[in-house]
Amino acid sequence: MYELRGRQYIPMSEQWLTEVELGLCLWEGAYEGKRDVWLRWCDATGNMIPTGAERSEQERLRAEQEQEAKETALQRAERLAAQLRALGVEPEV
Secondary structure, eight states: OEEEETTEEEEOSSSEETTTTEEEEEEEEEETTEEEEEEEEEOTTSOBOOOHHHHHHHHHHHHHHHHHHHHHHHHHHHHHHHHHHHTTOOOOO
């Protein structure tokens, strides 16, 4: 990495950008279908910053889990309502 000082680029001694609190780390994995070692942005503790595609996938999985939890809660409520009806109690709507 290089830093612009005046009109010259000077090699940086570390891979941390204090002004934006980001660093660069090496990461081995697949990106856009190609497996290799890549430079990745990371935070102060070394956690990789997700790419746009990774964030989209995380959000999709979160939404699926939320939907499954809602469906499970609804099924449980319907099952409990049926049990109450079997006991002669009409559950409130």
